[in-house]
Amino acid sequence: MSTPTPGQTVGPFFHDALPYPGDSELVPPGRADAVRLHGRVLDGAGTPVPDALVELWQADADGHVPREPGSLRRDGFTFTGWGRSATDDAGHWSFATVAPGSVSGGAPFFALTVFARGLPNRLFTRAYLPGPALGGDPLLGSLPADRRSTLVATADRQGFAFDVRLQGEGETVFLTYPRH
Protein backbone atom coordinates (compact mmCIF):
# COMPACT_ATOMS: atom_id res chain seq x y z
CA MET A 1 0.00 0.00 0.00
CA SER A 2 1.48 3.32 -1.06
CA THR A 3 0.46 6.67 0.37
CA PRO A 4 -1.28 8.88 -2.18
CA THR A 5 0.17 12.15 -3.39
CA PRO A 6 -1.86 15.10 -2.06
CA GLY A 7 -4.03 17.13 -4.41
CA GLN A 8 -3.59 20.88 -4.86
CA THR A 9 -5.90 23.52 -6.28
CA VAL A 10 -6.19 23.75 -10.06
CA GLY A 11 -5.49 27.48 -9.56
CA PRO A 12 -6.52 30.34 -11.85
CA PHE A 13 -4.28 29.59 -14.84
CA PHE A 14 -5.55 26.27 -16.22
CA HIS A 15 -7.57 27.71 -19.11
CA ASP A 16 -4.85 27.49 -21.75
CA ALA A 17 -3.86 23.98 -20.73
CA LEU A 18 -6.90 21.88 -19.80
CA PRO A 19 -9.72 23.09 -22.06
CA TYR A 20 -9.38 22.17 -25.76
CA PRO A 21 -11.52 22.45 -28.89
CA GLY A 22 -14.51 20.11 -28.62
CA ASP A 23 -13.82 19.34 -24.96
CA SER A 24 -17.45 19.58 -23.92
CA GLU A 25 -18.94 17.93 -27.03
CA LEU A 26 -19.12 14.21 -26.30
CA VAL A 27 -21.46 14.09 -29.28
CA PRO A 28 -21.99 16.75 -31.97
CA PRO A 29 -24.58 19.12 -30.47
CA GLY A 30 -26.88 18.89 -33.48
CA ARG A 31 -27.19 15.11 -33.46
CA ALA A 32 -30.73 13.78 -33.10
CA ASP A 33 -30.14 12.06 -29.75
CA ALA A 34 -27.90 14.82 -28.31
CA VAL A 35 -28.88 16.25 -24.95
CA ARG A 36 -27.41 19.13 -23.04
CA LEU A 37 -26.16 18.65 -19.49
CA HIS A 38 -25.43 22.04 -18.01
CA GLY A 39 -25.50 24.14 -14.88
CA ARG A 40 -23.63 26.62 -12.79
CA VAL A 41 -20.97 26.37 -10.13
CA LEU A 42 -21.93 28.60 -7.18
CA ASP A 43 -20.00 29.60 -4.08
CA GLY A 44 -21.23 29.93 -0.49
CA ALA A 45 -22.68 33.38 -1.19
CA GLY A 46 -24.57 32.08 -4.23
CA THR A 47 -22.14 33.90 -6.52
CA PRO A 48 -21.26 32.13 -9.78
CA VAL A 49 -17.70 30.78 -9.90
CA PRO A 50 -16.13 31.89 -13.20
CA ASP A 51 -12.90 29.92 -12.82
CA ALA A 52 -14.12 26.40 -12.20
CA LEU A 53 -13.77 23.33 -14.42
CA VAL A 54 -16.27 20.47 -14.55
CA GLU A 55 -15.35 17.07 -15.97
CA LEU A 56 -17.92 14.53 -17.09
CA TRP A 57 -17.52 10.75 -17.30
CA GLN A 58 -20.44 8.58 -18.25
CA ALA A 59 -21.78 5.43 -19.84
CA ASP A 60 -23.28 5.51 -23.31
CA ALA A 61 -27.03 5.39 -23.93
CA ASP A 62 -27.01 1.60 -23.62
CA GLY A 63 -25.16 1.60 -20.31
CA HIS A 64 -21.87 0.45 -21.81
CA VAL A 65 -18.70 1.87 -20.30
CA PRO A 66 -16.75 3.52 -23.14
CA ARG A 67 -13.24 2.09 -23.58
CA GLU A 68 -12.22 4.04 -26.68
CA PRO A 69 -9.57 6.78 -26.73
CA GLY A 70 -10.14 9.97 -28.66
CA SER A 71 -11.60 12.44 -26.15
CA LEU A 72 -8.89 15.02 -26.87
CA ARG A 73 -9.23 14.81 -30.64
CA ARG A 74 -12.79 13.87 -31.33
CA ASP A 75 -13.68 12.21 -34.62
CA GLY A 76 -17.38 13.08 -34.37
CA PHE A 77 -18.42 9.41 -34.32
CA THR A 78 -16.75 7.63 -31.40
CA PHE A 79 -18.45 8.07 -28.05
CA THR A 80 -15.63 8.26 -25.51
CA GLY A 81 -17.83 9.16 -22.54
CA TRP A 82 -15.53 11.86 -21.21
CA GLY A 83 -15.24 15.62 -21.52
CA ARG A 84 -14.56 18.81 -19.67
CA SER A 85 -16.15 22.25 -19.54
CA ALA A 86 -14.64 25.36 -17.97
CA THR A 87 -17.20 27.73 -16.45
CA ASP A 88 -17.78 31.04 -18.22
CA ASP A 89 -18.01 34.45 -16.57
CA ALA A 90 -21.53 33.57 -15.39
CA GLY A 91 -20.26 30.38 -13.72
CA HIS A 92 -21.99 28.30 -16.37
CA TRP A 93 -20.73 25.00 -17.80
CA SER A 94 -22.34 22.87 -20.48
CA PHE A 95 -21.90 19.53 -22.28
CA ALA A 96 -23.43 18.07 -25.42
CA THR A 97 -23.84 14.36 -24.76
CA VAL A 98 -26.38 11.54 -24.57
CA ALA A 99 -28.38 10.42 -21.55
CA PRO A 100 -26.43 7.56 -19.95
CA GLY A 101 -28.04 4.15 -19.73
CA SER A 102 -28.07 1.99 -16.64
CA VAL A 103 -24.76 0.23 -15.91
CA SER A 104 -25.43 -3.25 -14.46
CA GLY A 105 -28.93 -2.32 -13.34
CA GLY A 106 -28.05 0.75 -11.26
CA ALA A 107 -29.82 4.10 -11.51
CA PRO A 108 -28.19 6.04 -14.39
CA PHE A 109 -26.02 9.00 -13.45
CA PHE A 110 -23.38 11.32 -14.83
CA ALA A 111 -20.12 11.17 -12.80
CA LEU A 112 -18.73 14.67 -12.32
CA THR A 113 -15.44 16.05 -11.01
CA VAL A 114 -15.26 19.71 -10.00
CA PHE A 115 -12.11 21.84 -9.86
CA ALA A 116 -11.81 25.57 -9.10
CA ARG A 117 -9.43 28.25 -8.06
CA GLY A 118 -9.88 28.43 -4.29
CA LEU A 119 -10.79 24.76 -4.04
CA PRO A 120 -7.77 22.95 -2.52
CA ASN A 121 -8.72 19.56 -3.97
CA ARG A 122 -11.07 18.17 -6.62
CA LEU A 123 -14.59 17.20 -5.64
CA PHE A 124 -16.56 14.21 -6.92
CA THR A 125 -20.31 14.08 -7.30
CA ARG A 126 -23.09 12.38 -9.28
CA ALA A 127 -25.87 13.94 -11.32
CA TYR A 128 -28.63 11.33 -11.50
CA LEU A 129 -31.15 11.32 -14.32
CA PRO A 130 -34.54 12.24 -12.89
CA GLY A 131 -37.08 9.43 -12.93
CA PRO A 132 -38.62 6.47 -11.17
CA ALA A 133 -35.38 4.42 -11.23
CA LEU A 134 -34.04 6.46 -8.30
CA GLY A 135 -36.15 4.75 -5.62
CA GLY A 136 -33.81 1.84 -5.06
CA ASP A 137 -30.51 3.69 -5.33
CA PRO A 138 -28.34 2.98 -2.28
CA LEU A 139 -26.56 6.36 -2.24
CA LEU A 140 -29.73 8.42 -2.63
CA GLY A 141 -31.49 6.20 -0.10
CA SER A 142 -28.79 6.91 2.47
CA LEU A 143 -29.30 10.70 2.30
CA PRO A 144 -31.96 12.91 3.92
CA ALA A 145 -34.49 14.18 1.36
CA ASP A 146 -33.19 17.74 1.22
CA ARG A 147 -29.65 16.60 0.46
CA ARG A 148 -30.76 13.84 -1.92
CA SER A 149 -32.26 16.41 -4.28
CA THR A 150 -28.84 18.05 -4.76
CA LEU A 151 -27.76 14.97 -6.72
CA VAL A 152 -30.69 14.78 -9.13
CA ALA A 153 -30.56 16.67 -12.41
CA THR A 154 -33.68 18.53 -13.56
CA ALA A 155 -35.09 17.85 -17.01
CA ASP A 156 -35.23 20.95 -19.18
CA ARG A 157 -36.02 21.67 -22.82
CA GLN A 158 -32.70 20.48 -24.23
CA GLY A 159 -31.70 17.94 -21.64
CA PHE A 160 -30.73 18.27 -18.01
CA ALA A 161 -29.75 21.05 -15.63
CA PHE A 162 -27.55 20.51 -12.59
CA ASP A 163 -26.12 23.27 -10.40
CA VAL A 164 -23.06 22.58 -8.27
CA ARG A 165 -23.26 24.47 -4.96
CA LEU A 166 -19.88 24.36 -3.30
CA GLN A 167 -21.10 25.64 0.06
CA GLY A 168 -24.11 26.72 2.10
CA GLU A 169 -27.80 26.56 1.27
CA GLY A 170 -28.43 23.51 -0.89
CA GLU A 171 -24.76 22.47 -0.74
CA THR A 172 -24.20 19.64 -3.21
CA VAL A 173 -23.39 16.24 -1.75
CA PHE A 174 -19.75 15.58 -2.61
CA LEU A 175 -18.40 12.07 -2.51
CA THR A 176 -15.42 10.24 -1.20
CA TYR A 177 -14.65 6.60 -1.82
CA PRO A 178 -13.05 3.84 0.23
CA ARG A 179 -9.25 3.93 -0.07
CA HIS A 180 -9.19 7.73 -0.40
Add this chain to the structure above:
Amino acid sequence: MTDDQLATQAEISAEIATIAGTLGRGASETQPRLDYPPYRSSVLRHPTKDLHQVDPEGIELWAPAFGHRDVGALESDLTVQGRGEPIGERMVVTGRVLDGDGRPVRRQLVEIWQANAGGRYIHQRDQHPAALDPHFTGMGRCLTDDDGTYRFTTIKPGPYPWKNHRNAWRPAHIHFSLFGTEFTQRLVTQMYFPSDPLFDLDPIVQTVVDPRSRERLVAAYDHDLSQHEWSTGYRWDIVLTGTHRTPTEDETEDDA
Protein backbone atom coordinates in the same frame (compact mmCIF):
# COMPACT_ATOMS: atom_id res chain seq x y z
CA MET B 1 -10.06 45.09 -2.02
CA THR B 2 -7.16 47.49 -2.29
CA ASP B 3 -3.64 46.26 -1.66
CA ASP B 4 -3.60 48.15 1.68
CA GLN B 5 -6.44 46.03 3.01
CA LEU B 6 -4.66 42.77 2.35
CA ALA B 7 -3.35 40.76 5.28
CA THR B 8 0.37 40.82 5.89
CA GLN B 9 2.60 37.78 5.49
CA ALA B 10 3.05 37.80 9.28
CA GLU B 11 -0.73 37.53 9.76
CA ILE B 12 -1.02 34.72 7.21
CA SER B 13 1.98 32.90 8.70
CA ALA B 14 0.39 33.13 12.17
CA GLU B 15 -2.82 31.59 10.81
CA ILE B 16 -0.81 28.84 9.12
CA ALA B 17 1.00 28.11 12.39
CA THR B 18 -2.26 27.96 14.37
CA ILE B 19 -3.77 25.45 11.94
CA ALA B 20 -0.56 23.38 11.92
CA GLY B 21 -1.03 23.06 15.69
CA THR B 22 -4.40 21.37 15.18
CA LEU B 23 -2.79 18.32 13.56
CA GLY B 24 -2.84 15.74 16.35
CA ARG B 25 0.43 14.17 17.42
CA GLY B 26 0.94 11.04 15.34
CA ALA B 27 -2.05 11.91 13.16
CA SER B 28 -1.65 11.79 9.42
CA GLU B 29 -3.56 13.62 6.72
CA THR B 30 -2.76 12.62 3.18
CA GLN B 31 -4.85 15.29 1.43
CA PRO B 32 -5.22 19.07 1.73
CA ARG B 33 -7.81 20.63 4.00
CA LEU B 34 -10.67 22.01 1.95
CA ASP B 35 -11.46 24.55 4.69
CA TYR B 36 -8.21 26.50 4.91
CA PRO B 37 -8.82 30.22 5.63
CA PRO B 38 -5.22 31.43 5.04
CA TYR B 39 -5.92 30.58 1.38
CA ARG B 40 -8.44 33.39 1.13
CA SER B 41 -10.27 32.36 -2.03
CA SER B 42 -11.13 29.02 -0.41
CA VAL B 43 -13.33 30.67 2.22
CA LEU B 44 -16.53 30.64 0.16
CA ARG B 45 -15.55 27.74 -2.07
CA HIS B 46 -15.16 24.77 0.26
CA PRO B 47 -17.96 22.39 1.23
CA THR B 48 -18.93 22.73 4.88
CA LYS B 49 -20.48 19.26 5.11
CA ASP B 50 -18.38 16.12 5.33
CA LEU B 51 -17.68 14.33 2.08
CA HIS B 52 -20.13 11.43 1.79
CA GLN B 53 -18.45 8.05 1.49
CA VAL B 54 -19.91 5.75 -1.11
CA ASP B 55 -18.80 2.53 -2.78
CA PRO B 56 -17.93 3.33 -6.40
CA GLU B 57 -20.45 1.93 -8.85
CA GLY B 58 -20.74 1.43 -12.58
CA ILE B 59 -18.92 4.15 -14.49
CA GLU B 60 -16.96 5.20 -11.37
CA LEU B 61 -15.07 1.90 -11.52
CA TRP B 62 -13.53 2.92 -14.85
CA ALA B 63 -11.51 5.79 -16.22
CA PRO B 64 -11.48 7.34 -19.67
CA ALA B 65 -8.91 5.91 -22.08
CA PHE B 66 -6.43 8.11 -23.93
CA GLY B 67 -4.07 7.05 -26.69
CA HIS B 68 -1.63 8.26 -29.29
CA ARG B 69 -4.65 9.50 -31.18
CA ASP B 70 -5.06 12.06 -28.38
CA VAL B 71 -1.49 13.08 -27.66
CA GLY B 72 1.25 13.90 -30.14
CA ALA B 73 4.83 12.79 -29.42
CA LEU B 74 6.14 16.38 -29.39
CA GLU B 75 3.67 17.56 -26.77
CA SER B 76 5.92 16.32 -23.97
CA ASP B 77 8.71 18.72 -24.96
CA LEU B 78 7.74 22.24 -23.92
CA THR B 79 10.99 23.64 -25.29
CA VAL B 80 10.26 22.91 -28.97
CA GLN B 81 6.81 24.46 -29.29
CA GLY B 82 8.09 27.87 -30.40
CA ARG B 83 10.42 28.82 -33.23
CA GLY B 84 13.38 29.24 -30.89
CA GLU B 85 14.73 28.19 -27.53
CA PRO B 86 12.77 29.42 -24.53
CA ILE B 87 14.68 31.38 -21.91
CA GLY B 88 15.57 29.66 -18.66
CA GLU B 89 16.99 26.51 -17.16
CA ARG B 90 16.20 23.53 -19.38
CA MET B 91 15.27 20.47 -17.36
CA VAL B 92 13.76 17.04 -17.60
CA VAL B 93 10.98 16.11 -15.19
CA THR B 94 10.19 12.43 -15.06
CA GLY B 95 8.75 9.86 -12.71
CA ARG B 96 6.19 7.11 -12.42
CA VAL B 97 2.45 7.24 -11.91
CA LEU B 98 1.45 4.47 -9.51
CA ASP B 99 -1.85 3.38 -8.06
CA GLY B 100 -2.50 2.96 -4.35
CA ASP B 101 -1.09 -0.57 -4.47
CA GLY B 102 2.13 0.54 -6.13
CA ARG B 103 1.20 -0.75 -9.58
CA PRO B 104 2.12 1.36 -12.62
CA VAL B 105 -0.65 3.32 -14.28
CA ARG B 106 0.00 2.47 -17.91
CA ARG B 107 -0.70 4.39 -21.09
CA GLN B 108 -2.61 7.09 -19.26
CA LEU B 109 -2.78 10.84 -19.83
CA VAL B 110 -0.59 13.32 -17.91
CA GLU B 111 -1.13 17.06 -18.50
CA ILE B 112 1.04 19.87 -17.14
CA TRP B 113 1.02 23.66 -17.16
CA GLN B 114 3.39 26.16 -15.64
CA ALA B 115 4.77 29.69 -15.60
CA ASN B 116 7.87 30.57 -17.63
CA ALA B 117 11.33 31.19 -16.16
CA GLY B 118 10.27 34.69 -15.12
CA GLY B 119 7.18 33.48 -13.25
CA ARG B 120 4.69 34.53 -15.94
CA TYR B 121 1.86 32.46 -17.43
CA ILE B 122 0.64 33.14 -20.94
CA HIS B 123 -2.85 33.24 -19.33
CA GLN B 124 -4.74 36.46 -20.03
CA ARG B 125 -5.54 36.91 -16.35
CA ASP B 126 -1.87 36.82 -15.34
CA GLN B 127 -1.00 40.49 -14.94
CA HIS B 128 2.38 39.96 -13.26
CA PRO B 129 4.66 42.44 -15.07
CA ALA B 130 7.33 39.89 -15.97
CA ALA B 131 8.25 39.14 -19.57
CA LEU B 132 6.28 36.73 -21.68
CA ASP B 133 8.50 34.32 -23.57
CA PRO B 134 7.45 34.03 -27.22
CA HIS B 135 8.99 30.56 -27.34
CA PHE B 136 7.24 29.13 -24.30
CA THR B 137 3.57 28.33 -23.75
CA GLY B 138 4.10 26.33 -20.55
CA MET B 139 1.72 23.51 -21.53
CA GLY B 140 2.47 19.87 -22.16
CA ARG B 141 0.90 16.43 -22.36
CA CYS B 142 2.15 12.89 -22.52
CA LEU B 143 1.06 9.31 -22.02
CA THR B 144 2.72 7.13 -19.42
CA ASP B 145 4.60 4.14 -20.82
CA ASP B 146 4.17 0.49 -19.89
CA ASP B 147 6.13 1.12 -16.70
CA GLY B 148 3.90 4.05 -15.69
CA THR B 149 6.69 6.50 -16.51
CA TYR B 150 5.98 10.02 -17.77
CA ARG B 151 8.69 12.36 -19.03
CA PHE B 152 8.66 16.06 -19.92
CA THR B 153 11.37 18.40 -21.13
CA THR B 154 10.68 21.95 -20.02
CA ILE B 155 12.07 25.10 -18.41
CA LYS B 156 12.30 25.59 -14.69
CA PRO B 157 9.41 27.89 -13.75
CA GLY B 158 9.97 31.00 -11.65
CA PRO B 159 8.09 31.93 -8.48
CA TYR B 160 5.31 34.48 -8.98
CA PRO B 161 3.34 36.98 -6.90
CA TRP B 162 -0.40 36.68 -6.23
CA LYS B 163 -2.97 38.68 -4.33
CA ASN B 164 -3.83 36.34 -1.47
CA HIS B 165 -2.10 38.71 0.93
CA ARG B 166 0.45 41.48 0.75
CA ASN B 167 3.75 40.42 -0.84
CA ALA B 168 2.48 36.86 -1.41
CA TRP B 169 4.69 34.67 -3.61
CA ARG B 170 4.00 31.18 -4.90
CA PRO B 171 6.95 28.80 -4.72
CA ALA B 172 7.98 27.66 -8.21
CA HIS B 173 5.73 24.78 -9.29
CA ILE B 174 4.37 22.77 -12.17
CA HIS B 175 0.65 21.94 -12.24
CA PHE B 176 -0.05 18.25 -12.94
CA SER B 177 -3.30 16.59 -14.00
CA LEU B 178 -3.53 12.79 -13.69
CA PHE B 179 -5.92 9.95 -14.37
CA GLY B 180 -5.82 6.43 -13.01
CA THR B 181 -7.70 3.34 -14.04
CA GLU B 182 -10.82 4.41 -12.13
CA PHE B 183 -12.77 7.67 -11.98
CA THR B 184 -12.17 7.79 -8.21
CA GLN B 185 -8.41 8.28 -8.75
CA ARG B 186 -8.56 11.62 -10.58
CA LEU B 187 -5.87 13.96 -9.28
CA VAL B 188 -4.85 17.54 -9.97
CA THR B 189 -1.86 18.70 -7.99
CA GLN B 190 1.35 20.76 -8.11
CA MET B 191 4.97 19.66 -8.12
CA TYR B 192 7.52 21.78 -6.24
CA PHE B 193 11.32 21.98 -6.21
CA PRO B 194 13.59 20.97 -3.32
CA SER B 195 14.29 23.37 -0.45
CA ASP B 196 12.20 26.28 -1.69
CA PRO B 197 12.30 29.05 0.95
CA LEU B 198 8.70 29.99 0.04
CA PHE B 199 7.13 26.67 1.21
CA ASP B 200 6.47 27.82 4.77
CA LEU B 201 4.98 31.12 3.60
CA ASP B 202 2.63 29.74 0.97
CA PRO B 203 -0.95 28.99 2.04
CA ILE B 204 -1.53 26.73 -0.99
CA VAL B 205 1.34 24.37 -0.14
CA GLN B 206 0.19 24.58 3.47
CA THR B 207 -3.37 23.43 2.68
CA VAL B 208 -1.60 20.09 3.09
CA VAL B 209 -1.24 20.40 6.84
CA ASP B 210 0.72 17.19 7.47
CA PRO B 211 4.42 17.90 6.78
CA ARG B 212 5.09 14.30 5.68
CA SER B 213 2.36 14.64 3.07
CA ARG B 214 3.76 17.97 1.87
CA GLU B 215 7.07 16.23 1.17
CA ARG B 216 5.26 14.07 -1.39
CA LEU B 217 4.74 17.20 -3.48
CA VAL B 218 8.45 17.94 -3.80
CA ALA B 219 10.54 16.53 -6.65
CA ALA B 220 14.11 15.34 -6.10
CA TYR B 221 17.06 16.63 -8.08
CA ASP B 222 18.53 13.59 -9.81
CA HIS B 223 21.99 14.04 -11.27
CA ASP B 224 21.63 10.86 -13.30
CA LEU B 225 18.83 12.60 -15.19
CA SER B 226 20.93 15.67 -15.90
CA GLN B 227 22.55 15.62 -19.32
CA HIS B 228 26.00 16.86 -20.20
CA GLU B 229 25.86 20.44 -21.47
CA TRP B 230 22.12 20.16 -22.01
CA SER B 231 19.71 20.00 -19.05
CA THR B 232 19.21 19.33 -15.38
CA GLY B 233 16.87 16.60 -14.19
CA TYR B 234 14.22 16.13 -11.53
CA ARG B 235 12.38 13.00 -10.49
CA TRP B 236 8.89 12.98 -9.06
CA ASP B 237 6.73 9.89 -8.57
CA ILE B 238 2.98 10.31 -8.18
CA VAL B 239 0.79 7.90 -6.26
CA LEU B 240 -2.94 7.85 -6.92
CA THR B 241 -5.54 6.52 -4.50
CA GLY B 242 -6.41 2.83 -4.31
CA THR B 243 -8.53 0.98 -6.85
CA HIS B 244 -11.74 -0.96 -6.27
CA ARG B 245 -12.42 -2.91 -9.44
CA THR B 246 -11.69 -6.60 -9.42
CA PRO B 247 -9.29 -7.04 -12.34
CA THR B 248 -10.78 -9.00 -15.20
CA GLU B 249 -8.84 -11.86 -16.75
CA ASP B 250 -7.74 -9.58 -19.58
CA GLU B 251 -6.28 -7.03 -17.22
CA THR B 252 -4.56 -9.66 -15.10
CA GLU B 253 -2.85 -10.96 -18.20
CA ASP B 254 -2.00 -7.39 -19.10
CA ASP B 255 -0.37 -6.93 -15.70
CA ALA B 256 1.69 -10.11 -15.91
